[in-house]
Amino acid sequence: MVTSTTWLTDAWYVAGWDAEIDSAPLARTICGVPVVLYRKLDRSVVALRDACPHRLLPLSMGIREGDSLRCKYHGLKLGPDGVAEEMPLKTDPVNRRICTESFVVHERHRFVWIWIGDKAKADPALIPDLWPCSDPGWVFDGGYYHVGCDYRLMIDNLMDLTHETHVHSGSIGQPEILEAPIETRVDGAEVVVERWMPGIDAPPFWRAALGQPGLVDRWQICRFALPASVMIDVGVAPVEAGATLESHDQGVRGMVIDFMTPESETSHHYFWGMARNFALDDPGFTARFKRQQGGVFAEDKVILEAQQQAILANPDLKLSAYRIDEGGTRSRQAITRAIRAGQAEPALTPAT
Amino acid sequence: MVTSTTWLTDAWYVAGWDAEIDSAPLARTICGVPVVLYRKLDRSVVALRDACPHRLLPLSMGIREGDSLRCKYHGLKLGPDGVAEEMPLKTDPVNRRICTESFVVHERHRFVWIWIGDKAKADPALIPDLWPCSDPGWVFDGGYYHVGCDYRLMIDNLMDLTHETHVHSGSIGQPEILEAPIETRVDGAEVVVERWMPGIDAPPFWRAALGQPGLVDRWQICRFALPASVMIDVGVAPVEAGATLESHDQGVRGMVIDFMTPESETSHHYFWGMARNFALDDPGFTARFKRQQGGVFAEDKVILEAQQQAILANPDLKLSAYRIDEGGTRSRQAITRAIRAGQAEPALTPAT
Amino acid sequence: MVTSTTWLTDAWYVAGWDAEIDSAPLARTICGVPVVLYRKLDRSVVALRDACPHRLLPLSMGIREGDSLRCKYHGLKLGPDGVAEEMPLKTDPVNRRICTESFVVHERHRFVWIWIGDKAKADPALIPDLWPCSDPGWVFDGGYYHVGCDYRLMIDNLMDLTHETHVHSGSIGQPEILEAPIETRVDGAEVVVERWMPGIDAPPFWRAALGQPGLVDRWQICRFALPASVMIDVGVAPVEAGATLESHDQGVRGMVIDFMTPESETSHHYFWGMARNFALDDPGFTARFKRQQGGVFAEDKVILEAQQQAILANPDLKLSAYRIDEGGTRSRQAITRAIRAGQAEPALTPAT
Incomplete structure (x- = not known):
């Protein structure tokens, strides 16, 4: 070992x-x-x-x-x-x-x-509870990528969606993401980053999924759990539905599932998928979504691998953490604490 | 750093x-x-x-x-x-x-x-005085190459033009180079290697530049200055003009400018150019010369990168220095002394 | 050095x-x-x-x-x-x-x-006596391969022909090889592995070489000698000829010559050839045999280079030796002893 x-x-x-x-x-x-x-x-x-x-x-x-x-x-x-x-x-x-x-x-x-x-x-109860992957009310599919960077750089990436505006400026980025306040908190064994964007125009992807005009409330809730999963609750609901951060099943909702398995200190296996509670009977939606996500992820991969090389090329410099990085920072702290304690923390149990 | x-x-x-x-x-x-x-x-x-x-x-x-x-x-x-x-x-x-x-x-x-x-x-007065690059009486142009060797191997190469006979046997090499005596001296902060070839047939390049028949005097004066420049005064003059090592503006004259910027211990950036005081209004000359030099330098690059690999493959062997290497040896000594002293030496001030 | x-x-x-x-x-x-x-x-x-x-x-x-x-x-x-x-x-x-x-x-x-x-x-008397390479009664030819593994992995390979059944299942492998008992012994400075397969059907290669039907006795005698040669005496004779392990010139006989010259700790030069005492005047046989052997050896090269990479990727694991590996193990022991003693052992003198 x-x-x-x-x-x-x-x-x-x-x-x-x-x-x-x-x-x-x-x-x-x-x-x-x-x-x-x-x-x-x-x-x-x-x-x-x-x-x-x-x-x-x-x-x-x-x-x-x-x-x-x-x-x-x-x-x-x-x-x-x-x-x-x-x-x-x-x-x-x-x-x-x-x-x-x-x-x-x-x-x-x-x-x-x-x-x-x-x-x-090796207690199976410790397996992260990625319930949307197997819940009958949801459809789930995804893919696999090999990424040439420390798996924790991917966790940082996923726990701060600010990067979407810059890395994915041509696809899923939206300026409102930068303007919405975020809240980072530790919820038991999880690290949670929440962003609530009330009364905005839905971006094209979500507009199509919702299938109706009008202003929406949009949310992004990222949950890190040991050893290396990030589950992101995303979606929009019509403003008149009265969705909240705590309860938002009124509109269309997706659960982005990310799991990072370390391969070496500078590479990992990235398993990605998305579960949705809408368009359940539309396999075309899944196919289109996977194809689109392939393009989006290619943008991340370029950034993450360049970042890894820059870390190696600048051994005198350290990563800094700002307010937006609190989710990644706390996730790394949880990993470090668990390594020191020599044992896994209890499994992820997302709020459903 | x-x-x-x-x-x-x-x-x-x-x-x-x-x-x-x-x-x-x-x-x-x-x-x-x-x-x-x-x-x-x-x-x-x-x-x-x-x-x-x-x-x-x-x-x-x-x-x-x-x-x-x-x-x-x-x-x-x-x-x-x-x-x-x-x-x-x-x-x-x-x-x-x-x-x-x-x-x-x-x-x-x-x-x-x-x-x-x-x-x-960082005093700008310490910048090597490569005056021919910006003197209005001269035309200057050149190029850039990435070379996979210690920058000092390139200094050695430039401070001993003996190699032209062997490495560039098909282009600029000339047996007279080997027969002419060389003089190496330290001139203030510079290392100077001089070669004077009196009363010889001009090689094709210089024959064309001079534009007249008859025997010529030919010179090569290499000047190293810290941290890593080599400026080479080259040219020919008709024997009857009475040119000397000290004064030789009677014929056609070029100043080859070389600057080596270290990238790593085993690679560097090579900036090369040539200034000339003839054919000033002939841009075709410049274009032809750059193209020719590309071919000549490709010969050096093969040698220098093979030399670097041989140094790594034979860790028990050391470079030897003979009489022809005195210019390179003294240049390396100047670098080592300056590193030890922790400061740059005064800038290059070539005799004009 | x-x-x-x-x-x-x-x-x-x-x-x-x-x-x-x-x-x-x-x-x-x-x-x-x-x-x-x-x-x-x-x-x-x-x-x-x-x-x-x-x-x-x-x-x-x-x-x-x-x-x-x-x-x-x-x-x-x-x-x-x-x-x-x-x-x-x-x-x-x-x-x-x-x-x-x-x-x-x-x-x-x-x-x-x-x-x-x-x-x-450097006494020439210490050169391994690969007599079949130059004996006038034999024809000898072969080839050269660069192999990306420790030369000792190739010695292991050659001193245990069990692998033929699995690695060369489509060409020279034969189940009888696994069933025949092997004998490993140290013969002076050599390590010898002998396998005698009496009364079997000859495989296609040997059937063609022998040029007659009927059951045969088949033998494989591998001899390792310092510093890194393996000579393999192979062949078949009609059962009625009464060949023995000690004397078997009655049928068709080949001597496979292998020499492994270390390049680095993880690569070597592999010189391979085969001498034969039959079809002496058939250069087409030699050409066909070299072509066939190229295909057979390509199978070994894949295995040996994958094994070398696996050794590097699993630094906590060690090679194990079973009964079939006795020839390779004793050969490695001879190498280790000779390195410790700081001198070469006497040369190989195969039984003729």
Whole structure:
């Protein structure tokens, strides 16, 4: 296991979308540890260290045999528990002390979760409660991106939507975002940043989703939870509906789901999706939205990777935090405290 | 600031050609420090650390607004002095202690000069006196190259023109260069290498420039000055004109101007040009000469970058210095002495 | 000289195939040392440190002049003994203390051998006796590959042919290899792994070579010798011929010759060939065999380079050795012992 001062290891991380992981082995480095993932015949997921215990060849290069994996180099066959089932020479007795590390996994909310740290602590109750991903009243879909920066830079990005005005000036940016007051608070184990924009013109995306003219109230509520999720409650409601920060199911509402899984100190896996409680029967909406989001995220990726390179090129400089960064700062503090405490905090339980 | 034992930081370096720097931000790493350069509306040049004081995104990715630069990430607006003028949230009061490092710049001799070190010592009188670049009796033009080697290897190259015979055997090389005696001397703060080739056939380039047949006297006088310039007085005169090393304005004369600005320990920015006191009204001459020089310099670049790689690949070996290297050796000694003394030497004042 | 705990320096390594080295200089890094190789007019081979003693430019970029090499940068001319013959300025007296390191070389068995370490110990009698490469009763040919892994991983690969079943399942693999018992033993300074497969169906390659139907006895005898050669005696004989492990010249027999020359800790030069005592007059056989072997080896290269990357990516894991790895393990032990003893072991003398 790779120790790190920038991420928590005793925690659940997203290893992949449910549909990404199938019978063919998938290689993915998580928290600095090479992992191979695949599904057994019963569709349950296996996660093993991606190195044969014999000569370390990546097991992801191996051949599936039933629920087992046979190494491509000398043919050592390992069961889904990582334990040897057949030696390279079939005539040799199997030494069942030969094994590769296996990891606890759990499927929930359309994601496969992995626990890289101490197995004894891997309680599924600690999985962030990303309820909109699996609630029947919502439709959820999204994508995966590899990003060449410290995962915490992405958390900063998501916990301060001010950047939309500048980075996404041609798409989802809106000057009102800069003018609306924000409130940052710690809500139990979560960090919450709230922005309420009352009586404004809805931007094109939300205007179309709402399907009616007139002024709206708009909200953005970002919730960070350990180890690395950000769930953003966004939407608009007609002013006459009387929505509030606390209760706003009157209009159209989306829940943007973001999960950042560290790969190395300077790269991470970014899982992104959006759940919505409108246009439920319109798969075209989902397709259009994913395509649009691809363009929007490409803008973030350029910024985030340039920022990472600038951090490396200016080792004498430090990141500063202003008022708008309070959400990111408090999220980082929560991570640092949890790393120091050596344990995960309770799971995210968003207000519904 | 990056400290280095190979370059002087309290010194003027060329940041760019005057025409390279315009209203759009230009990123260039100088003495290990990322710098962004641009011109204000009044055409004066601004040089700032290329990192937003907020989250370190390169400011060179930002947007010009009047004389200021707005960061592309969160919109922090910095004035040309590097001081904050507007916070990411326009409603926030401006904290003028927020600033990025700014550097002293000065325009002279067609170049923009930058002082990376202690501002208090940035006296424009210390700028090397590259007078032929701006003298009305001379025409001057040149180019820029990025070279993957320690800037001192380029100084060595320029202070010993022996290499022309081998590296440039197909272009400007001439066996007489090897046969002519050279004289190396220290002239105040300069290192001078002189070569006088009396009564020889002029090589094609100089034959054409002179425009008349007959034997010529040819000279090459290389002058190194701190921190990293080499000015080479070259030309030919008809033997009957009686030119001497000390006085040789009788024929055609060029001043090759070379300035090496360190980027990292193993790369530098090479600014090259040539001033001439003949064919003043022939822009075609300049164009042809720049094109030819591009080919000649490509030969040097291959050698210098291979030399740098060989130095890294043979860590147990050291550069040797023979008699021909005396110019380079003394130039390196001047750099080392100045670094130890912690200050720049007086500027170059070539004999005119 | 680069010291290493993974290779022996006082030893003969293959620098190149005889035909690879010609009058034009060839650059090759051997045991971490950049070397330039070329042939003199009398066809004898010169090996020098590939760095001019003057300014370290690779001599392999230089120009041949007779038996000497003139550096491309300043024209220092070095003789085949590495000693200066002409200074950059022809008028300067030659300083014969100026020299580049020269290495002892020896041609034998179609290869050029080099001794990087202490010259005083460079006894040609220590060159591995790869007799089939030059025996008149055998035909020998082969190729060269650059491989991005520690040379010892290739030794492991060759001393355990179990991998053929998995890595080469589409070409030379045969299940009988896994079923046949192997015997590993130390024979003087050699490590020997023997596999005897009596009364089997010959695989297609050997069936064609033998040119007759019926069951065969098949053998594979791998011999490792210091510093890094593996010679593999392979072939089949009709069962009725009564071949044995000790004596098996009744059928068709090949000697696979492998030599691994370290380049760096994570890369090596792989020289491969095969000698045969059949189809001696069929150059088409050689051509077909080399083409086929190119495909087979491409499969190994993918595995070996992935294994090297996995070793680097899993620094907390170690290679394990099972029964099939005894040949590789004992070969590595011989290397380690020889490095500790600071000297080469006696040369390989295969049973003929």
